[in-house]
Structure formats: C-alpha cells, structure tokens
Amino acid sequence: MKRININGPRLYASIEELGAIGAYTDKQTGLVGVCRLALSDEDRQARDLVRSWMLELGLSVDIDTIGNIYARREGTSPELAPVLVGSHTDSVPTGGRFDGALGVLGALEIIRTLNEHKIETRRPIVVCDFTDEEGCRFGTDMLGSAVATGRLALDHACALTDKDGICVGDELRRIGYRGEMNVNSLRPHAYVECHVEQGPTLIREGFDIGIVTKVQAIAWYALSFTGRAAHAGATPTAYRADAGLAAARINVKLREMVESGIYGEMRATMGVIRPEPDMVNVIPGRVLATMDLRNPDDDAM
Numbered sequence: 001m002k003r004i005n006i007n008g009p010r011l012y013a014s015i016e017e018l019g020a021i022g023a024y025t026d027k028q029t030g031l032v033g034v035c036r037l038a039l040s041d042e043d044r045q046a047r048d049l050v051r052s053w054m055l056e057l058g059l060s061v062d063i064d065t066i067g068n069i070y071a072r073r074e075g076t077s078p079e080l081a082p083v084l085v086g087s088h089t090d091s092v093p094t095g096g097r098f099d100g101a102l103g104v105l106g107a108l109e110i111i112r113t114l115n116e117h118k119i120e121t122r123r124p125i126v127v128c129d130f131t132d133e134e135g136c137r138f139g140t141d142m143l144g145s146a147v148a149t150g151r152l153a154l155d156h157a158c159a160l161t162d163k164d165g166i167c168v169g170d171e172l173r174r175i176g177y178r179g180e181m182n183v184n185s186l187r188p189h190a191y192v193e194c195h196v197e198q199g200p201t202l203i204r205e206g207f208d209i210g211i212v213t214k215v216q217a218i219a220w221y222a223l224s225f226t227g228r229a230a231h232a233g234a235t236p237t238a239y240r241a242d243a244g245l246a247a248a249r250i251n252v253k254l255r256e257m258v259e260s261g262i263y264g265e266m267r268a269t270m271g272v273i274r275p276e277p278d279m280v281n282v283i284p285g286r287v288l289a290t291m292d293l294r295n296p297d298d299d300a301m
C-alpha cells in the first residue's frame with residue numbers, strides 16, 4: 001500500500017481559522033489565546049464553521065440530543081461499526097488554539113486526504129466534535145462524551161447550570177445544537193483522538209508524537225489543619241501549635257511518597273495552601289489546603 005500524507009499547511013490554516021473565533025490577547029504575556037466556553041455564542045460560531053467544512057467534504061452530519069456532532073464518511077461495508085475520530089472545539093476561558101481543535105480538524109484533514117486520493121475504507125469513518133469537553137462552565141468535564149457512553153444520564157446533563165443559572169438544555173436549544181439523534185446510538189469499532197500535549201515531556205525529550213497508554217485517575221481532597229494562632233515573637237517554639245508547619249510537613253511527605261517509587265507514577269500537588277489569619281507576625285491557627293493526587297495505576301493510587 002502506498003504511503004500518503006495529509007496536507008500539513010492546509011491543516012494548520014484550518015486551525016488558524018477556527019482559532020480566530022473567540023481569540024483574545026492576554027494583557028500580561030501578549031500571547032493570543034482562545035475563549036470559547038461550551039454552548040456560548042463563540043462555541044456556536046466554531047460549530048457552524050466546523051459543520052460547514054464537514055458538509056463541504058460530503059459527510060452526512062448528525063447532531064445528538066446533547067449536541068455532539070457526528071459527520072460520517074461511508075465505508076464499503078456500511079453495516080460495520082465505524083471508526084470514530086475527533087475531539088472537541090470548546091475551550092477553557094484561557095485556552096489555546098490547538099487543544100481539541102487539532103483532533104477535530106485533524107480528522108477532517110484525514111477525510112480531505114482520503115477524498116483527494118479517492119480512497120475507500122471498509123469501515124465508515126465518523127468525525128466527532130464532543131460537547132463541553134472542558135467542563136468549566138457547567139462543572140462537569142467531558143459532558144458530551146459522558147452522555148454518549150452512558151456514564152451520565154441525558155436529563156441530568158441537560159439540567160446542569162452555569163454560574164448564572166442557565167442550563168445546558170436551554171443553551172443547546174438557544175445555539176441551535178440540540179439535535180435529534182439518540183445519544184447512545186453510535187457504537188464505534190475504535191476511537192482515535194489526536195491531541196496536543198499539555199505537559200512538557202514530548203518537547204523536552206525531543207519527540208514529535210507520543211501514544212497514550214494510560215489514563216490518570218484523579219482524586220481531590222480539601223484539607224483543614226487546625227492549630228493555635230499566637231504571636232510570632234511572644235510564643236516560645238515549644239508552646240506552638242503551628243498549622244502552617246503541619247501543612248508544610250504534609251506537602252514534603254507527599255513529595256517523599258512520590259519519590260519513593262512505592263506509589264507507581266503518582267503525582268501529588270497541594271495547589272492551595274491558605275493560612276489564617278495570613279499575617280506576617282502571627283503563627284497560623286488554621287490552614288486550608290487542597291491535595292490533587294493522580295495515578296495511572298488504580299492499585300498504587
């Protein structure tokens with residue numbers, strides 16, 4: 001079989017065009033970011049553009065009742081389960097133009113390339129754009145795919161509200177993306193998602209691409225340390241109950257646990273460490289902190 005390549009510059013141009021929707025310039029860094037919150041007007045514009053490209057490529061487009069977009073290229077054996085390829089086009093408030101977009105537009109570039117070379121595939125290929133992957137507006141991430149896979153009930157998802165009390169179902173209708181297709185009707189043979197790396201590993205190690213072999217389990221904890229607030233000068237060390245010190249010890253202990261290797265590839269982060277009363281000359285009487293634990297291995301977690 002002869003090797004064929006996608007058209008990189010064409011893919012890049014489509015990412016730039018989509019990235020212009022919701023683009024903003026960060027005042028501090030001067031960098032251009034993307035703000036396309038799920039089911040916002042910007043999300044609608046992005047969906048409209050992506051859908052127009054899907055139709056241009058001759059795909060048949062279906063939208064399900066949670067707003068996931070599916071664009072199908074028929075296979076020579078249409079009765080076979082399709083190969084699903086895609087990602088998401090919503091963003092966090094300070095997103096980048098590649099996150100999600102690369103997966104959806106990369107999938108469309110595959111279709112363009114197959115069309116150009118008049119290549120037929122045995123299985124149908126379905127390009128998908130999942131609703132609200134980010135979860136920062138309605139509080140539940142991977143919402144569209146969670147409903148599609150049956151992890152969340154449709155009614156529950158549609159009733160979720162944002163900080164202004166606006167619900168998913170109403171917003172889907174408002175932007176015109178509450179479709180007719182049953183959310184559970186697609187049973188793919190396989191799913192492929194190309195996603196930009198959001199950590200430093202590939203670039204540091206000099207790799208162009210990596211293949212995901214594991215997904216990290218996540219556990220979040222809110223920690224509260226209670227000690228006794230007292231004067232920093234007048235209180236001898238022996239008489240102190242320093243909540244700040246306790247929090248610091250837990251943080252150091254977490255790092256020791258990670259580095260011990262006993263817990264596999266665990267990652268631990270105390271992202272919030274908030275002392276009370278938060279004053280230079282007062283021993284903290286209380287500390288509120290958070291702990292984020294991640295591990296690709298359930299047992300080690």
Ligand SMILES: [Zn+2]
Binds near residue numbers: 100133195
């Ligand atoms: Zn993403």
